Amino acid sequence: MEVELKEMLDDLLSLRKSLSDPSLRASIDQMQVRVDRLTHLAKSVPVRRTKVKDMSAEVVDSNPYSRLMALQRMGIVENYERIREFSVAIVGIGGVGSVAAEMLTRCGIGRLLLYDYDKVELANMNRLFFRPEQVGMTKTDAAVQTLSDINPDVVLESYTLNITTVQGFETFMSSLKNKTFRSSKEGSGVDLVLSCVDNYEARMVVNQACNELNQTWMESGVSEDAVSGHIQLLIPGETACFACAPPLVVASGVDERTLKREGVCAASLPTTMGVVAGLLVQNTLKFLLGFGHVSPYLGYSSLKDFFPTMSMKPNPQCSNAACLERQKEYVLAKPARDDAAKAKMEAEASAAAAAGDVPLHVDNEWNISVVDDNEPEKRTCGTSSDALPEGLTRELPSADEFQKPQPSGATDTAIDDLEDLRRQLDALNAK
Amino acid sequence: MEVELKEMLDDLLSLRKSLSDPSLRASIDQMQVRVDRLTHLAKSVPVRRTKVKDMSAEVVDSNPYSRLMALQRMGIVENYERIREFSVAIVGIGGVGSVAAEMLTRCGIGRLLLYDYDKVELANMNRLFFRPEQVGMTKTDAAVQTLSDINPDVVLESYTLNITTVQGFETFMSSLKNKTFRSSKEGSGVDLVLSCVDNYEARMVVNQACNELNQTWMESGVSEDAVSGHIQLLIPGETACFACAPPLVVASGVDERTLKREGVCAASLPTTMGVVAGLLVQNTLKFLLGFGHVSPYLGYSSLKDFFPTMSMKPNPQCSNAACLERQKEYVLAKPARDDAAKAKMEAEASAAAAAGDVPLHVDNEWNISVVDDNEPEKRTCGTSSDALPEGLTRELPSADEFQKPQPSGATDTAIDDLEDLRRQLDALNAK
Numbered sequence: 018m019e020v021e022l023k024e025m026l027d028d029l030l031s032l033r034k035s036l037s038d039p040s041l042r043a044s045i046d047q048m049q050v051r052v053d054r055l056t057h058l059a060k061s062v063p064v065r066r067t068k069v070k071d072m073s074a075e076v077v078d079s080n081p082y083s084r085l086m087a088l089q090r091m092g093i094v095e096n097y098e099r100i101r102e103f104s105v106a107i108v109g110i111g112g113v114g115s116v117a118a119e120m121l122t123r124c125g126i127g128r129l130l131l132y133d134y135d136k137v138e139l140a141n142m143n144r145l146f147f148r149p150e151q152v153g154m155t156k157t158d159a160a161v162q163t164l165s166d167i168n169p170d171v172v173l174e175s176y177t178l179n180i181t182t183v184q185g186f187e188t189f190m191s192s193l194k195n196k197t198f199r200s201s202k203e204g205s206g207v208d209l210v211l212s213c214v215d216n217y218e219a220r221m222v223v224n225q226a227c228n229e230l231n232q233t234w235m236e237s238g239v240s241e242d243a244v245s246g247h248i249q250l251l252i253p254g255e256t257a258c259f260a261c262a263p264p265l266v267v268a269s270g271v272d273e274r275t276l277k278r279e280g281v282c283a284a285s286l287p288t289t290m291g292v293v294a295g296l297l298v299q300n301t302l303k304f305l306l307g308f309g310h311v312s313p314y315l316g317y318s319s320l321k322d323f324f325p326t327m328s329m330k331p332n333p334q335c336s337n338a339a340c341l342e343r344q345k346e347y348v349l350a351k352p353a354r355d356d357a358a359k360a361k362m363e364a365e366a367s368a369a370a371a372a373g374d375v376p377l378h379v380d381n382e383w384n385i386s387v388v389d390d391n392e393p394e395k396r397t398c399g400t401s402s403d404a405l406p407e408g409l410t411r412e413l414p415s416a417d418e419f420q421k422p423q424p425s426g427a428t429d430t431a432i433d434d435l436e437d438l439r440r441q442l443d444a445l446n447a448k
Numbered sequence: 449m450e451v452e453l454k455e456m457l458d459d460l461l462s463l464r465k466s467l468s469d470p471s472l473r474a475s476i477d478q479m480q481v482r483v484d485r486l487t488h489l490a491k492s493v494p495v496r497r498t499k500v501k502d503m504s505a506e507v508v509d510s511n512p513y514s515r516l517m518a519l520q521r522m523g524i525v526e527n528y529e530r531i532r533e534f535s536v537a538i539v540g541i542g543g544v545g546s547v548a549a550e551m552l553t554r555c556g557i558g559r560l561l562l563y564d565y566d567k568v569e570l571a572n573m574n575r576l577f578f579r580p581e582q583v584g585m586t587k588t589d590a591a592v593q594t595l596s597d598i599n600p601d602v603v604l605e606s607y608t609l610n611i612t613t614v615q616g617f618e619t620f621m622s623s624l625k626n627k628t629f630r631s632s633k634e635g636s637g638v639d640l641v642l643s644c645v646d647n648y649e650a651r652m653v654v655n656q657a658c659n660e661l662n663q664t665w666m667e668s669g670v671s672e673d674a675v676s677g678h679i680q681l682l683i684p685g686e687t688a689c690f691a692c693a694p695p696l697v698v699a700s701g702v703d704e705r706t707l708k709r710e711g712v713c714a715a716s717l718p719t720t721m722g723v724v725a726g727l728l729v730q731n732t733l734k735f736l737l738g739f740g741h742v743s744p745y746l747g748y749s750s751l752k753d754f755f756p757t758m759s760m761k762p763n764p765q766c767s768n769a770a771c772l773e774r775q776k777e778y779v780l781a782k783p784a785r786d787d788a789a790k791a792k793m794e795a796e797a798s799a800a801a802a803a804g805d806v807p808l809h810v811d812n813e814w815n816i817s818v819v820d821d822n823e824p825e826k827r828t829c830g831t832s833s834d835a836l837p838e839g840l841t842r843e844l845p846s847a848d849e850f851q852k853p854q855p856s857g858a859t860d861t862a863i864d865d866l867e868d869l870r871r872q873l874d875a876l877n878a879k
Contacts, residue, residue: 018489025482032475044463051456055486058449066570066580076713078569084674085574087715091673116576120718123574138509139497143516143554145547145576148598149497167579242522243515244740282507284518287551288733292726299719299750309675309751319730320740324755 018059026052068169072098072125081168082125094306101170103305104198104207106130108180108189108223110156112285113237113246114213115146116294117301121171122164124302128172128198129164130207132189133157134179144287172198181222190226209301210234213294224259227251228339231346233304237297243284246293247316248300254343256313257329260336292317449490457483499600503529503556512599513556525737532601534736535629535638537561539611539620539654541587543575543716544668544677545644547725548732550577552602553595555733559603559629560595561638563620564588565610575718603629612653621657640732641665644725655690658682659770662777664735668728674715677724678747679731685774687744688760691767723748 029052033045066081074086088094105126107114110133118129133156137147151159157175164173176192178185196206210232212223220236227234231253239246251258296315303309313328331344460483464476497512505517519525536557538545541564549560564587568578582590588606595604607623609616627637641663643654651667658665662684670677682689727746734740744759762775 018486021482021486021489025479025486028475028479028482032472032479035469035472035475038466038468041463041466044459044466048456048459048463051452051459055449055452055456058452078571081570081573081580083571083713084716087713088674088717091715093673093675093715116722119576120722123576123718125574139512140509140514142512142598143556145550145554149512150597166581167573242524243519244524282514282518284522284524285515286519286730286733287554288726288730291547291551291722292730295719295723295726296753299717299723300753302717302719303751310753312753315753320734322727322731322741322743322746322755322757324753326753 019056022052022056022059026056066169072101085124094308097306099306100125100302101127102199103209104128104130104202105301105305106132106193106207106210108132108210108212109214109219110160111135111213111215112141112144112287112290113239113294113297114211115144115156115160116291117211117213117237117298118160118164119146119167120294120298121301122168124298125168126171128174130174130176130192131157131160132176132178132180133160134177134185140282144285144290180226181218186222186226189222190230193226193230193232205230205232207232208305211297211301212236213297215239220259224251224337225339228253228258228337228343231343235297235300235304237293239285239289239293241283243286243289244320245316245318246289247314248293248297248312249314250300250304250311253340254331254345254347257331258335258337258340258343260340261332262329289317289319292319450487453483453487453490457487497600503532516555525739528737530737531556531733532558533630534640535559535561535633536732536736537563537624537638537641539563539641539643540645540650541591542566542644542646543572543577543718543721544670544725544728545642546575546577546587546591547722548642548644548668548729549591549595550598551725551729552732553599555729556599557602559605561605561607561623562588562591563607563609563611564591565608565616571713575716575721611657612649617653617657620653621661624657624661624663636661636663638663639736642728642732643667644728646670651690655682655768656770659684659689659768659774662774666728666731666735668724670716670720670724672714674717674720675751676747676749677720678745679724679728679743680745681731681735681742684771685762685776685778688762689766689768689771689774691771692763693760720748720750723750 026049029045029049033042036042036045069081072082072086073080074083074090076083085100086097089097103126105121105128107118107121107129110118110131114131114133118131121129135156137151137154137156137159139149139152141147142149146163147156147159148163151162154162155177157177161173161175164171174192176188178188180186180189193205193207193210196202198206202208210223210227212220212234214220214223215238220238223234223236226232233250233252236249236251236259237247250256296312296317300311300315304311312326314326316323316325318325331340331347333341333344335341335344457480460476460480464473467473467476500512503513503517504511505514505521507514516531517528520528534557536552536559538549538552538560541549541562545562545564549562552560566587568582568585568587568590570580570583572578573580577594578587578590579594582593585593586608588608592604592606595602605623607619609619611617611620624636624638624641627633629637633639641654641658643651643665645651645654646669654665654667657663664681664683667680667682667690668678681687727743727748731742731746735742743757745757747754747756749756762771762778764772764775766772766775
């Protein structure tokens with residue numbers, strides 16, 4: 018706009034020169050004042066801040082990272098600036114996903130991959146993030162617009178697609194595998210996938226992709242009556258996958274079938290979604306930056322401010338073939354894990370001894386200790402539907418009742434030695 | 449801008465008519481094209497949605513309230529539209545207060561009163577809400593700009609002032625007492641005060657104002673190391689006031705004195721602040737719309753996802769004179785409360801008997817039952833510093849160590865019969 022106004026001013030000046038009648042010059046002068054005023058108005062339109070090369074801990078008002086770098090100075094995080102190395106994929110840019118994306122953007126995450134196919138509607142204005150002037154834009158475009166203005170340091174990738182379609186799933190998988198952002202990265206190209214979708218089918222597709230890629234992810238959800246929600250950590254082979262056990266939400270007492278009637282929509286609140294997004298991203302930060310304890314499952318029941326926790330082991334009878342593969346790998350890698358943990362503990366013990374400290378049972382920096390994988394964890398649930406902690410009920414159908422989508426690109430990996438895996442797992446459970 | 453461009457076009461047309469030289473008309477025509485283009489550009493600038501007269505439950509994409517009215521249809525809230533009658537004051541438009549204001553705005557609250565004196569800085573960009581282009585604006589102005597675009601139905605009042613100054617406290621008090629928004633309202637002009645400030649002195653000033661006005665309020669806070677926070681409900685005379693007991697935060701292990709050094713700032717995270725704002729506004733909605741259970745105190749310790757709860761009775765030796773007045777009133781009003789509760793229970797019992805239900809011990813709609821005020825509550829803490837639940841420690845100095853501000857306008861109400869009150873309270877505690 019400023020370019021056009023500059024050209025306009027030039028036009029006026031040349032016209033003024035060409036005029037022979039001095040009475041008309043006053044009219045040109047007046048227009049010149051108008052153009053000046055318009056230029057001033059155009060300049061008040063927001064300008065973006067420039068990119069920052071290194072995160073500074075300097076305590077000045079103009080530093081967008083001082084309050085984050087303070088986490089390091091205060092001993093919460095060992096190296097906050099590592100956040101710039103990480104890639105996080107957010108599937109579903111709705112009430113939870115959009116706020117999660119904004120939080121990670123403000124925290125200075127390296128790269129965000131955003132997936133959605135929906136458009137912004139006025140009906141979304143009761144949640145945080147989207148604004149009325151964005152109505153009609155795709156959620157991914159609107160998010161990129163807002164997020165890039167908030168923090169130009171974050172690399173944003175926008176995928177306007179439905180991951181439950183064949184084409185969408187293929188793009189989803191290949192985008193997760195892309196390592197151009199950090200070529201040295203082990204595993205897939207992203208560090209964490211956050212599922213912020215609102216339906217069972219999409220969750221099962223995220224589960225399929227993550228099981229195939231051996232990709233750790235976090236699931237989130239809010240109940241149809243808007244007053245409860247949950248987050249869950251899923252590590253292929255190590256924890257239950259989304260198909261291992263029927264998905265859980267905090268008891269809400271609402272019959273899902275009552276929502277299917279014509280013209281009836283689910284309720285939603287910015288508060289519940291904001292809390293769930295906050296818990297999700299807080300656990301994401303703990304996971305990526307290695308501080309605190311990452312919750313395996315955390316519920317939020319807002320009517321009573323009740324926060325149930327639990328953890329679930331994988332189901333040896335899981336219907337998902339890729340999950341069984343990951344379970345097998347996890348069991349086979351046990352001796353290597355034990356050796357690594359033992360070596361680490363010994364190294365720390367000798368370092369502590371060298372420093373004159375008490376060598377054993379000290380808290381180590383990463384809170385890692387050698388534990389027997391076979392030992393049953395406290396508060397661990399089996400896969401029996403009767404074993405849920407107080408306050409939790411199943412809201413969705415069990416995985417077996419669900420017609421599993423078969424997107425092309427999904428590898429139907431045959432388990433070479435399923436019987437062998439079963440025997441190992443049975444032996445494990447029997448101990 | 450569009451007005452200016454229209455005038456510009458008129459100028460050009462009249463100039464064109466006055467020109468005798470046809471060769472100059474081409475130059476005018478070219479400028480006319482430019483103005484048309486600028487008008488088009490100016491029109492692409494966001495427009496605000498129009499105000500809504502009544503909240504509709506209609507399920508269409510263009511209805512900003514459908515997902516909130518669904519709370520009513522799903523049996524969570526009896527009458528959601530009542531939200532438009534309520535006034536909420538938010539003191540401190542920082543990391544927690546700004547997000548709380550956005551949540552209440554999106555929920556369609558009737559009226560918001562916003563208090564702050566600070567300006568937006570780039571150092572605030574690690575929390576939600578403010579945007580880089582708002583740097584340099586006062587936080588109240590920037591908030592009003594954003595909130596009025598999000599929901600023009602909310603009545604916004606902006607107070608750019610420091611409540612801890614004499615002048616600021618006077619304006620604060622008179623603004624809380626203003627009943628022009630809803631003249632029929634009992635008590636003060638607002639339904640709830642949310643304290644979202646970041647220091648002890650400002651909290652004590654909010655406490656003073658609310659004790660004087662007999663105004664229920666909620667306090668919120670985030671620890672200096674950014675990984676824990678809390679909310680607390682304060683009802684003058686009924687619960688502990690902020691001066692009754694030293695303020696609490698979840699154990700963080702950080703010595704406040706270490707923060708006072710030159711150039712050292714507190715850490716902050718959008719996640720912790722988003723969770724605290726979500727818990728605060730969720731409890732505000734429960735309080736205003738009468739659903740669920742309002743938490744008297746709820747902590748959030750993010751390293752372990754631990755959420756301690758507790759409640760505190762008022763301290764009969766509180767150093768705040770207005771608090772002692774409210775305590776006295778509360779004790780004296782006990783017979784009236786008992787009678788009202790008994791009458792309500794009897795009315796419900798007879799209604800239930802008429803309907804053929806079991807008359808006694810049924811759950812009543814508001815979960816109200818006749819309880820003996822003297823009976824010690826479960827999980828209630830005394831005012832002894834040794835009586836805190838696990839995981840809670842005091843972070844700030846006790847009220848007595850604080851030099852209480854004496855703003856003009858603060859009524860130094862002499863307790864007429866303090867000895868009488870003491871006797872009553874002693875008798876109460878002895879039972």
